Amino acid sequence: MPTDAPPTSPRTRSLIVPVIALLRKDLLLLLRDRVNFFFTFFFPIILGLFFGLVFNNPAPPGISLGVVDEDQTARSQAFVTQLQSTEGIKVILNPSRDAGFTAVRKGKLTACIVLPKGFEASSSSLFRGQTPTIEGVIDPSRQATSGLLLGRLQELAFRNLMTSFTDPASVKSTTADARRALLESKDLDPVRRAALNVLLNSVETLATDSSANAPSNPLAPSTESGGGFSPIKIDLQTAAKDDSKSPRHSFHITFPSAVTWALMGAVMAFSTSLVTERTHGTLMRLTTAPISKGQILLGKAAACFVTAFLAQAALIGVMIIRAMPQSWPLLIIAMTCAALGFVGLMVLLSVISPTEGGGGGLSRAALLLLAMFGGGSIPLAFMPGWMQTASSASPFKWAVLAIEGAVWRGYSPTEMLLPCGVLLGMGAVCAAIGWTLFQQRRLM
Amino acid sequence: MLELRDLRKSFGSTLAVDGLTLSVRTGEVLGLLGPNGAGKTTTIGMAIGLVTPDSGTVSLANRGSPADPALRHHLGVAPQALALYDDLSAEENLSFFAGLYSMPADLRRARVSATLDLVGLTPRRDDRVQGFSGGMKRRLNLAAALLHEPPLLLLDEPTAGVDPQSRNSILDLVRELKSRGTTIVYTTHYMEEAQRLCDRVAIMDKGRLLALDSVDRLISAHGGHSVVTSITASGESRVQTADPVKEIAAILARGDVQAVQEVRIERPDLESVFLNLTGRSLRD
Ligand SMILES: Nc1ncnc2c1ncn2[C@@H]1O[C@H](COP(=O)(O)OP(=O)(O)O)[C@@H](O)[C@H]1O
Ligand SMILES: [Mg+2]
Numbered sequence: 001m002p003t004d005a006p007p008t009s010p011r012t013r014s015l016i017v018p019v020i021a022l023l024r025k026d027l028l029l030l031l032r033d034r035v036n037f038f039f040t041f042f043f044p045i046i047l048g049l050f051f052g053l054v055f056n057n058p059a060p061p062g063i064s065l066g067v068v069d070e071d072q073t074a075r076s077q078a079f080v081t082q083l084q085s086t087e088g089i090k091v092i093l094n095p096s097r098d099a100g101f102t103a104v105r106k107g108k109l110t111a112c113i114v115l116p117k118g119f120e121a122s123s124s125s126l127f128r129g130q131t132p133t134i135e136g137v138i139d140p141s142r143q144a145t146s147g148l149l150l151g152r153l154q155e156l157a158f159r160n161l162m163t164s165f166t167d168p169a170s171v172k173s174t175t176a177d178a179r180r181a182l183l184e185s186k187d188l189d190p191v192r193r194a195a196l197n198v199l200l201n202s203v204e205t206l207a208t209d210s211s212a213n214a215p216s217n218p219l220a221p222s223t224e225s226g227g228g229f230s231p232i233k234i235d236l237q238t239a240a241k242d243d244s245k246s247p248r249h250s251f252h253i254t255f256p257s258a259v260t261w262a263l264m265g266a267v268m269a270f271s272t273s274l275v276t277e278r279t280h281g282t283l284m285r286l287t288t289a290p291i292s293k294g295q296i297l298l299g300k301a302a303a304c305f306v307t308a309f310l311a312q313a314a315l316i317g318v319m320i321i322r323a324m325p326q327s328w329p330l331l332i333i334a335m336t337c338a339a340l341g342f343v344g345l346m347v348l349l350s351v352i353s354p355t356e357g358g359g360g361g362l363s364r365a366a367l368l369l370l371a372m373f374g375g376g377s378i379p380l381a382f383m384p385g386w387m388q389t390a391s392s393a394s395p396f397k398w399a400v401l402a403i404e405g406a407v408w409r410g411y412s413p414t415e416m417l418l419p420c421g422v423l424l425g426m427g428a429v430c431a432a433i434g435w436t437l438f439q440q441r442r443l444m
Numbered sequence: 445m446l447e448l449r450d451l452r453k454s455f456g457s458t459l460a461v462d463g464l465t466l467s468v469r470t471g472e473v474l475g476l477l478g479p480n481g482a483g484k485t486t487t488i489g490m491a492i493g494l495v496t497p498d499s500g501t502v503s504l505a506n507r508g509s510p511a512d513p514a515l516r517h518h519l520g521v522a523p524q525a526l527a528l529y530d531d532l533s534a535e536e537n538l539s540f541f542a543g544l545y546s547m548p549a550d551l552r553r554a555r556v557s558a559t560l561d562l563v564g565l566t567p568r569r570d571d572r573v574q575g576f577s578g579g580m581k582r583r584l585n586l587a588a589a590l591l592h593e594p595p596l597l598l599l600d601e602p603t604a605g606v607d608p609q610s611r612n613s614i615l616d617l618v619r620e621l622k623s624r625g626t627t628i629v630y631t632t633h634y635m636e637e638a639q640r641l642c643d644r645v646a647i648m649d650k651g652r653l654l655a656l657d658s659v660d661r662l663i664s665a666h667g668g669h670s671v672v673t674s675i676t677a678s679g680e681s682r683v684q685t686a687d688p689v690k691e692i693a694a695i696l697a698r699g700d701v702q703a704v705q706e707v708r709i710e711r712p713d714l715e716s717v718f719l720n721l722t723g724r725s726l727r728d
Contacts, residue, residue, distance in 0.1 A: 010546075013546050013548075014546040017543055017546040017547075018543060018544045018545075018546060020543065021540050021542075021543025021544055022540075022543075022544075024540070024543075025529070025532070025536075025540040025543075028531075028532060028536065029529065029531055029532070032531040032532075033531070280527070280529075280530075281523060281525040281526060281527040281528075282527045282528065282529060284494060284521075284523055284525075284527055285521075285523070285527045285541060285544075285588065286544065287494060288492050288493070288494060288516055288519070288521050289513075289516060289541070289544035289545060290513045290514065290515075290516040290517050290544070290545060290546075291513060291544055292513050442496065
């Protein structure tokens with residue numbers, strides 16, 4: 001309250017104090033109006049949570065795995081083929097390491113791995129202790145799946161290992177390599193050398209014997225445990241954060257969508273409040289007080305702004321339990337612009353709605369339609385193309401777009417100008433029309 | 445204090461106020477007495493700048509129309525239709541209205557408390573208006589007009605729909621305000637209230653001002669004669685007279701004082717004034 005503020009001129013005081021009184025009064029009334037309060041603050045949160053959890057629940061969506069084959073050998077290609085037939089993994093071949101990693105950062109791929117040059121060579125020199133290394137990056141928001149992905153890759157490598165034991169040709173070449181290596185290593189203990197020779201012999205025998213009853217499908221689920229031994233080394237890094245332009249969590253979709261209902265609640269709550277004041281007789285007290293009509297409208301607008309902003313803030317407050325926005329400053333700008341835009345709409349509606357019943361009902365229906373088309377029912381990101389275009393007519397769409405721009409679309413401040421500009425422009429035009437009509441009209 | 449000159453206002457085909465001229469003097473309680481539909485509320489509406497007259501002028505404290513926000517500090521209004529927020533408490537209502545007058549917070553708190561005290565609502569200050577009785581709502585409606593201590597107070601039927609106890613406390617309050625020097629325009633269709641409270645009474649009917657004077661002078665000018673009733677052993681006799689005291693003296697002089705069982709004087713009142721002016725009763 002401005003009592004403690006530095007001394008203000010009586011003129012400024014008489015401009016500001018009544019507006020603050022109107023603002024406080026309207027917020028207090030909203031707080032005590034269960035229906036409007038529920039629809040502005042709780043209903044959107046319930047929607048955001050409900051759909052957010054529903055869409056998040058069924059097993060995490062499959063892993064889309066980018067694969068960059070730098071080795072381009074029979075073995076690396078076989079590895080890719082095997083990956084492609086692995087359940088739960090969708091393989092997308094990427095031409096280059098950069099393209100693949102960028103796709104992960106943008107959220108287009110869950111992860112991307114690189115089969116480096118020398119992949120074939122290293123995987124055949126099993127006994128030389130040179131484990132093939134697979135490099136890769138994973139989307140930070142999908143780290144929960146990184147364990148799963150690693151497991152799948154290891155499993156595949158193990159199966160390959162088993163295959164190499166059951167394929168006589170492959171085993172022969174491997175053991176031949178090993179023997180050569182054995183001969184070359186002059187400083188090996190003779191006892192050990194003899195033992196390894198015996199081992200290699202028995203491996204060759206085993207391979208020839210078992211080839212007859214080798215599993216027809218080398219990729220049949222294997223239950224063998226690696227016993228702590230890894231046939232391949234996988235180095236999976238987390239992709240750099242933040243410049244990905246896709247939602248990382250279902251909340252990133254459902255909460256910005258729910259913003260439409262919060263804004264709608266705020267507009268509804270205040271667009272009929274002038275009419276309510278008229279029918280309840282309190283408007284006559286306002287008009288006989290030493291305040292101008294403009295101050296009355298400004299008080300309503302201020303209350304609507306605070307409500308619209310807080311209702312959005314409440315939604316974001318719940319969203320961040322699971323999913324953080326990319327940019328806080330842009331988000332606050334987006335929320336402010338959305339609130340201002342819809343305050344303008346409220347001003348216009350409150351001036352043109354003639355009665356509490358009829359006009360209110362009509363504007364309610366129109367708003368509802370705009371909200372549904374603007375992303376309130378079907379999230380913008382899921383709309384078919386024509387509908388996304390059509391939705392541009394709805395101010396709600398621009399609010400959702402601005403919020404999404406800050407939450408996950410990775411908008412730059414320049415990109416933010418469009419949705420914010422549309423919101424502010426719409427608000428200004430509506431408010432100007434409403435203001436003009438209001439000034440021409442007698443209040444009582 | 446308040447000058448109404450040749451005010452005229454019609455709603456569609458209804459002529460609500462028809463050429464009314466009235467001057468409210470500083471410090472007086474002026475009653476606007478008339479039956480429902482006489483045009484009292486419309487007159488108040490024009491006086492406070494809420495209703496635009498079709499013709500005529502209103503001047504507040506010789507400064508112009510009260511439609512000018514800058515002049516509204518001078519007046520307080522208790523409208524006939526209650527103007528309160530049901531979902532706010534008594535204190536929250538008053539505190540909000542005080543805010544409209546740009547009162548600093550500490551003054552506002554003081555004025556709200558003092559006013560709640562004045563109308564006897566301090567024990568209910570934190571209760572929502574929703575649960576108030578008609579009388580309590582009326583008193584709060586009146587309190588909202590007093591917050592900024594305006595020199596001119598316009599009370600439109602301030603006792604409508606209240607219990608006798610609340611009515612008495614409202615009448616006491618009006619007297620208290622008058623004693624503090626507040627100019628009051630008091631609208632009512634109860635002639636008892638006008639008679640008890642008002643220095644001058646304007647009698648209105650069908651949008652027109654029929655007479656304006658002090659209660660006594662209205663009665664002597666338009667009330668007709670007093671009726672003196674005397675009851676003796678031989679029966680009852682009623683005599684109309686302009687001078688009831690002289691008539692009683694005559695009755696007593698005529699015969700045996702012992703024989704007179706009872707003497708009653710029925711003085712004319714504002715009701716008789718209204719009857720004589722319009723040919724109708726105020727209560728119709
Ligand atoms: N807003 C209005 N619209 C139409 N008629 C009205 C309106 N206000 C008052 N009237 C009419 O004007 C006449 C005077 O009304 P009013 O001033 O309320 O009288 P009072 O206050 O003395 O009862 C009545 O006939 C009433 O029906
Ligand atoms: Mg009336």
